[in-house]
Amino acid sequence: MTHVLKIENLHVSVGDKPILRGVNLTINHGETHALMGPNGSGKSTLGLAIMGHPGYEITEGSISLDGEDVLEMEVNERARAGIFMAFQRPMAIPGVKMADFLRHASTNVRRPDRKEGEDLIPMREFRKELKDKMSHLQMDVEFARRYVNDGFSGGEMKRAEILQLAMLQPKFAILDETDSGLDADAVRLASESIADIGHQKMGLLIITHHDKLLEHNPPEFTHVMLGGRLVETGGKELAEELHQHGYERIRNAYPDAEAANQEMLAEEALA
């Protein structure tokens, strides 16, 4: 059976402000989906809602993983069920070493039934694996001794998210602008790494404003979000069109969604 992540008619609000207004999306394991759309259209919100961020209230609709109701799961249960998100803005956890964080995370995700306080992956075994993965990603091992995202440059943070992706091997991964803030060489490296780790091995939802990442991870589907809805879905060529020509055509074609998008942006500016 291939795994399926299914999102149906998803409505999400922050406070009483509606952000997603009926998103439908089905991702099969092994597929790559590009999620594009102008700033503030709701792309990150979709990812955070899938992960279960407490600030994002699901007012309607459903999310399921292989038929199981994801909305009933705790955040950590979602992670252990195999859903992962590489964050657009990862959190720093000062004083906690990357290696310790990842050892605990990897243990929990690989042994979803692990109870608190039970043993972690043996240190030697874990160290070896981490070292291998890091050298594969051309990361300095010193990095593992640094505190989680604490004082990381924008690029380092993104690479740390990719390392986590590599260690946790989820079934589905949402990559939220994992290519932003990287220099040209780093974008290529990140794109290759993601292709290596995830392309066709996971269900990927790639949120991006650039083309490099998609060149290395050609999407079977491209979705365009505007005003909290997926207004159009196409293939790889849709992503190419948007990269070349921007969102002008989309905005004109979906005036209601465009109005909703403008409204959200205006509110954001006020806030």
Added chain:
Amino acid sequence: MPAAAPLHIKSNHFTDHSIKMTSTTLPAFDATGFDALTAGVSEPDWLKQLRREAFEHANAMQWPERRSEEWIRTDIRTFQLSKFHAPVALETKPETDTIHQLVDGVDLGGRIETIDSQITQCELSDELAAKGVVFCSLSDAAKSHSELVREHLFSTFDPDHDRFAALHTAFEKGGQFLYVPKNVVVEQPLHIGSILTDGGSDTTHTLIVIEEGAQATVLHEYNSVDSKAAGLHLGGVELIQKANSHLRYVSLQEWGHKTYHFAQQKALVGRDATLQWTIAAMGSQLSKVNQSVDLIGKRAECQVNGVMFTEARQHLAYHTQQYHRAPDCRSDFLYKSAQQDQSRSVWRGMIKVDPGAQKTDGYQRNDNLVLSEAARADSIPGLEIEADDVRCTHGSTTAKVDEEQIFYARCRGFTRKEATRMIVIGFFQQIFDRISIESVRDALGDAIARQVREYD
């Protein structure tokens, strides 16, 4: 490295402390108790005189005024001196092997243990003794090295500071004395273990004198036989450092949670000398500690690493002072505190700079992590600067555990409890990173890990 032993030792002989505490035969902190305590000891006249004066002063003093700035945040109305007795000889020595936390895997140069102010162990390696190092009870030192002790005892501790200090001075018993002669380097750490039985009292005074060019590391811990134990500690610490000496002093306070802890802990740091003082406070019901470091010679330096972690209804108040009395000195105080349940911590810091102390570099910071709605952290940094060419920075932060951090960790499979625990331990890591002694880092890490409540 094995984890430090947990603090759950029950002594059969001391379980019924209520009898011990109310028994009329036990000496009180009164004239009869004072006579009983001093009658049994032979000590130099100057010390007898000092005690007597302090006792008279204590009698003439009131308890601190609630309204005074110093005590406004610390309510001592629940404290009743009459509930405690002056230090008495132990009927039976409780098992204490697993109580000490800082000694695991450490090759010690000497150790002194006291239980309820009674010296129960006192050792110093022959090698160090041969170099002229003195590490013994303060009462022995007062006889054998009378002038040396006289010169330094109460040179920075003020017996008249308040009634607690006066009582400490009058009823002092079981104190320790360390003397490291000129240019002697003590490589192996020396250990002081102050232990309280349930209902016991500890009035120990620690006097450490490090002569010019000498070096030492002292690990000092305060434990009760049982984490819930009652008790009273009227304490004093004096660290006297001569020019170009180097001292690392670690104190870990894990008194039982019904223990009252009143102390002045002070250092005088001479020219080109360095002091690294790590101070962790996790025990007691109520603590009021005045910690101060006076930098009295040019280019003296001190680094203070403070850790406080409170729970239940604990109240820990630390007033710290870094006093620049000479030019070109550096002081760096970092206190990190976490509060859970209904507990409260108070940190009041002061950088004082004398008019002549130009080129002072003073840093002072207190970060608080408030872990429950009912917990509270008071953080009051302060500066009193009378020189014009100085660099002094201070700051304090008080925050809750960041929900975004918890969410992030949960997205990586951590439960909320695991995430919170990790974040709290990480919060203290910055302090551990400054501590250069591995056994201390481990013991503090373990102590904190034990104390972190499982949050839902």
